[in-house]
Amino acid sequence: MYLSENSNSKIDGVINETLSGKKNFTSSTTLTSDEALAAGLKFLGAGYKEIGKPGSGVYHSADGTKEFRIDSGSIGGAHAPGVPHVHFGVKNPETGKYISNNHVPYED
Known part of the structure; x- marks a missing residue:
């Protein structure tokens, strides 16, 4: 599943590369925090939920196949790529x- 190939949106580009x-x-691509x-x-879609303890920063799509993670280690750049970033994941x-x-990566 890919978004429009003709889109110039950085957001759509990040989602498409994740789905690849x-x-x-x-x-x-570097996004702003708002982006x-x-x-x-947009990636998670309707019905997403936070996984683990409240405030964990780990969210799964309703069907459990997509993950968006904004945990403290990623926000602080504590691991590769060594800068503040968020994770977009696809799971089997x-x-x-x-x-x-x-x-x-993101920056403001």
């Missing part, structure tokens, strides 16, 4: 393992 199944990678949150909402519905994990 590249495994574990860092996006070449990152808007992209997360049978195994729960990542098919794609996109690290998307």
